[in-house]
Amino acid sequence: MKPRLTLLIGVVFLVVASIFYGAPTLLGGHVDVGGTVMLVGLAAAMSLMAYVLAVGTASES
Amino acid sequence: MATTAMTPAASAYRAGLYEWLTTTDHKKIGILYLVNSLIFFFVGGLLALAVRTELAMPGIQFFKEVVYNQLFTMHASFMLFLFVIPILAGFGNYAVPLMIGAPDMAFPRINALSFWMLPLAGILMATGFLTNGGAAAAGWTSYSPLAEKAYSGMGTDLWIVAVILIGTSSILGAINFLVTIFKMRAPGMTMFRMPIMVWTMLVTSVLVLLATPVLASALIMLFIDRNYGGHFFDPATGGNAILWQNVFWFYSHPAVYIMVLPAMGIVSEVLPVFSRKPLFGYKAFVFATAGIGALGFSVWAHHMFTTGSVYLPFFSLMTFLIAIPTGVKMFNWIATLFRGQLTFSTPLIFALGFVSMFLIGGINGAFSAVVPVDFAIHDTYWVVAHLHYVLFGGSVFGVFAGVYYWFPKMTGRMLNEGLGKVQFVLMFVGVNLTFFPMHQLGLVGMPRRIADYSSAAGWNDLNLLATVGSFIIGASMLPFLWNVFISLSSGKPAGDDPWEGNTLEWATSSPPPPYNFDRLPEIRSERPVFDLRHRPRPESADLQLAAEASAAPESAGPAGHH
Amino acid sequence: MTSSTTAMTTEHGAAAHARGGISNPILGMLLFITSEVMFFAGLFAAYFNVRAAGPIWPPLEFADKLHIFPLVGPATVLLILSSFTCQVGVWAIRRNDRRGLTRAIAITVILGATFLVMQAIDYTSLYAEGLRLDAGPFGSTYYTLTGFHGAHVLGGVIMLSVVLYRSLSGQFSAAHHDMVEATSMYWHFVDVVWIALFSILYIL
Numbered sequence: 001m002k003p004r005l006t007l008l009i010g011v012v013f014l015v016v017a018s019i020f021y022g023a024p025t026l027l028g029g030h031v032d033v034g035g036t037v038m039l040v041g042l043a044a045a046m047s048l049m050a051y052v053l054a055v056g057t058a059s060e061s
Numbered sequence: 062m063a064t065t066a067m068t069p070a071a072s073a074y075r076a077g078l079y080e081w082l083t084t085t086d087h088k089k090i091g092i093l094y095l096v097n098s099l100i101f102f103f104v105g106g107l108l109a110l111a112v113r114t115e116l117a118m119p120g121i122q123f124f125k126e127v128v129y130n131q132l133f134t135m136h137a138s139f140m141l142f143l144f145v146i147p148i149l150a151g152f153g154n155y156a157v158p159l160m161i162g163a164p165d166m167a168f169p170r171i172n173a174l175s176f177w178m179l180p181l182a183g184i185l186m187a188t189g190f191l192t193n194g195g196a197a198a199a200g201w202t203s204y205s206p207l208a209e210k211a212y213s214g215m216g217t218d219l220w221i222v223a224v225i226l227i228g229t230s231s232i233l234g235a236i237n238f239l240v241t242i243f244k245m246r247a248p249g250m251t252m253f254r255m256p257i258m259v260w261t262m263l264v265t266s267v268l269v270l271l272a273t274p275v276l277a278s279a280l281i282m283l284f285i286d287r288n289y290g291g292h293f294f295d296p297a298t299g300g301n302a303i304l305w306q307n308v309f310w311f312y313s314h315p316a317v318y319i320m321v322l323p324a325m326g327i328v329s330e331v332l333p334v335f336s337r338k339p340l341f342g343y344k345a346f347v348f349a350t351a352g353i354g355a356l357g358f359s360v361w362a363h364h365m366f367t368t369g370s371v372y373l374p375f376f377s378l379m380t381f382l383i384a385i386p387t388g389v390k391m392f393n394w395i396a397t398l399f400r401g402q403l404t405f406s407t408p409l410i411f412a413l414g415f416v417s418m419f420l421i422g423g424i425n426g427a428f429s430a431v432v433p434v435d436f437a438i439h440d441t442y443w444v445v446a447h448l449h450y451v452l453f454g455g456s457v458f459g460v461f462a463g464v465y466y467w468f469p470k471m472t473g474r475m476l477n478e479g480l481g482k483v484q485f486v487l488m489f490v491g492v493n494l495t496f497f498p499m500h501q502l503g504l505v506g507m508p509r510r511i512a513d514y515s516s517a518a519g520w521n522d523l524n525l526l527a528t529v530g531s532f533i534i535g536a537s538m539l540p541f542l543w544n545v546f547i548s549l550s551s552g553k554p555a556g557d558d559p560w561e562g563n564t565l566e567w568a569t570s571s572p573p574p575p576y577n578f579d580r581l582p583e584i585r586s587e588r589p590v591f592d593l594r595h596r597p598r599p600e601s602a603d604l605q606l607a608a609e610a611s612a613a614p615e616s617a618g619p620a621g622h623h
Numbered sequence: 624m625t626s627s628t629t630a631m632t633t634e635h636g637a638a639a640h641a642r643g644g645i646s647n648p649i650l651g652m653l654l655f656i657t658s659e660v661m662f663f664a665g666l667f668a669a670y671f672n673v674r675a676a677g678p679i680w681p682p683l684e685f686a687d688k689l690h691i692f693p694l695v696g697p698a699t700v701l702l703i704l705s706s707f708t709c710q711v712g713v714w715a716i717r718r719n720d721r722r723g724l725t726r727a728i729a730i731t732v733i734l735g736a737t738f739l740v741m742q743a744i745d746y747t748s749l750y751a752e753g754l755r756l757d758a759g760p761f762g763s764t765y766y767t768l769t770g771f772h773g774a775h776v777l778g779g780v781i782m783l784s785v786v787l788y789r790s791l792s793g794q795f796s797a798a799h800h801d802m803v804e805a806t807s808m809y810w811h812f813v814d815v816v817w818i819a820l821f822s823i824l825y826i827l
Contacts, residue, residue: 020359029374032371032372033674035361037671038308041667045657045658045660052657053243055644056240167651243650244647270654271657274659275662278665292760292762293669293673298759299760300673308669
């Protein structure tokens with residue numbers, strides 16, 4: 001599995017973070033900046049982790 | 062018997078105290094985790110009995126409110142941080158290297174460090190009881206402003222430091238598990254041939270790695286608020302009390318999956334063995350576990366619905382979504398059992414207890430996901446019922462399934478089946494008697510964390526019933542302890558594979574030699590030992606030949622590669 | 624691992640090469656770094672939360688207290704430079720250039736220590752101007768964020784010093800220098816966090 005595919009998991013959480021920030025901003029409701037930051041951090045950390053694990057076990061499945 | 066051990070008797074050496082104190086062997090460290098965690102289970106359990114004794118009848122009989130608050134805080138803190146999370150890490154420590162055919166964990170010394178931080182942290186937390194203000198008393202959730210300097214004494218500081226230590230231990234363990242699982246699998250053990258236990262430890266380790274540091278940051282902020290004049294959570298100066306809850310629950314919700322996924326892994330190992338059927342839907346299990354892990358990061362504020370600082374639709378929707386992968390697992394467990402050739406040994410019975418009670422816990426949790434319902438039952442005994450059904454009915458029953466399943470592997474002796482069944486019956490009856498009435502108590506409005514209640518409220522009978530149940534749970538520990546005590550010295554010798562298991566740990570002696578395997582069977586599916594036991598005769602002659610030819614170490618691998 | 628009868632192979636490097644990919648200790652360091660990302664994410668979340676709640680930010684009494692010059696800006700440049708020198712050291716030992724490694728790491732240690740000294744001096748001047756740890760949530764978040772970053776820099780400087788010592792005693796070679804790689808990754812991470820911190824606290 002190409003290691004770069006693992007970055008998709010970060011994309012997933014960025015999407016979640018965007019919805020989390022965007023929905024209350026646009027539709028009204030409590031906007032949680034702190035939570036958004038944590039989700040963005042999670043996207044970064046999760047994709048870094050997935051990437052290094054994929055690269056780290058390269059050349060065998 | 063499917064054994065690959067070359068010198069079966071040589072493995073059972075007696076280790077002295079020095080060996081136990083300085084070991085870096087994952088098996089011994091796993092056992093240390095188990096023993097330490099069970100000690101805290103008993104301490105936490107005694108605290109629970111104290112809580113239930115006070116609540117049995119209206120009126121303050123035994124503990125002043127300030128002491129009562131310490132009791133439930135420390136009960137939960139010991140149970141969550143020093144029992145559930147570590148004992149599952151302990152099972153992972155013992156089982157994962159064996160199940161993937163590795164000789165040890167990736168970082169054995171860090172493994173030992175991870176363990177020894179735990180008794181230290183536990184003692185540190187417990188010394189709170191000796192301070193002037195008593196132990197931490199703001200609930201295991203330690204909300205500000207109650208946890209701030211003005212309202213909480215040094216016990217809280219000790220608690221904070223202890224939890225930071227435990228968190229560090231967990232994070233180091235998670236790194237260890239991830240590197241081990243990804244890098245040290247035996248040849249032929251592809252990711253999709255790993256036992257589900259290993260998969261759950263993998264996802265759990267991801268959760269630990271990514272969520273626990275957030276808890277550390279929250280605890281540090283609280284410590285700074287308390288001791289260095291910080292104002293993170295102080296509304297009077299522009300801080301935000303809800304910020305604590307936000308950051309805390311970002312960890313603590315994934316934490317509850319950390320507390321249950323490995324137990325689900327244990328159940329997923331036990332059910333196939335005792336139904337003599339492969340696990341139904343292996344790949345679905347893997348994806349469901351990953352899905353629970355990922356979704357688990359998106360629901361944290363469902364613990365905060367009533368604060369007014371939460372975007373309700375998002376969290377309610379996400380919480381409902383988690384029911385889907387959980388339901389998949391439930392369905393797959395039942396499908397594994399269906400039309401199986403069931404052997405009702407104690408591990409299976411505990412696993413069945415898990416499945417039934419986790420189902421109840423999952424369903425009553427789904428009630429709470431409905432926001433208007435949560436507005437009514439938040440911080441009532443409904444939540445106490447939910448969390449105990451998933452944690453006790455779920456995780457603890459999974460733990461005991463693991464204990465009965467792997468005790469023979471760890472010690473070379475079987476636990477007594479009769480005593481095991483007595484323990485199960487007492488525990489099952491006790492848990493349901495204690496926690497089922499709490500659903501009703503929550504619905505009629507009994508708040509949690511109160512030391513006393515008015516007899517006019519009509520809550521007396523159910524509380525008394527719950528207290529009786531709690532003492533039955535306590536009693537269930539007696540046959541267990543007796544069982545362990547007698548089985549260690551005179552239990553039936555287990556042999557390599559007493560249960561006719563599927564996974565690699567059953568391919569070596571009981572207990573295994575320090576390096577785990579003399580040689581490994583061929584790994585061509587997720588049930589390598591089953592395959593070894595059932596291969597047709599001619600190929601087993603191949604294995605025989607391979608064994609004879611394996612005077613040279615490099616041929617100690619899958620037989621098919623020559 | 625081609626054979627489980629050889630227990631825990633002493634040459635973890637060899638085991639890694641047999642399997643391809645990243646060696647165990649370096650993979651462990653990378654995973655540790657991901658956990659540290661989340662640690663700072665929690666602190667940043669608190670910062671943004673408190674910042675969004677306040678009517679004006681920074682609060683009036685601290686509005687002009689955070690100066691980029693004379694200390695913080697140059698310190699940032701030094702830290703970024705130290706990442707370069709650290710990487711130069713890594714490239715050197717990959718070519719088996721031990722002296723190049725020693726030189727580069729020595730410079731990195733000096734740059735890192737200088738960063739810390741500059742930060743400490745900056746703290747004292749900020750304290751003199753009234754921006755203290757207990758100065759409302761602004762002070763709390765500022766000092767906690769920069770303070771924990773500084774603690775990570777200190778940890779990195781200590782690790783780099785150990786690398787320097789080991790390099791001086793000739794313990795590294797092109798085939799065996801996992802600690803250098805791991806330490807340099809940690810050091811780059813510390814630098815990236817600082818760039819984010821600097822941008823958010825001083826610029827945004």
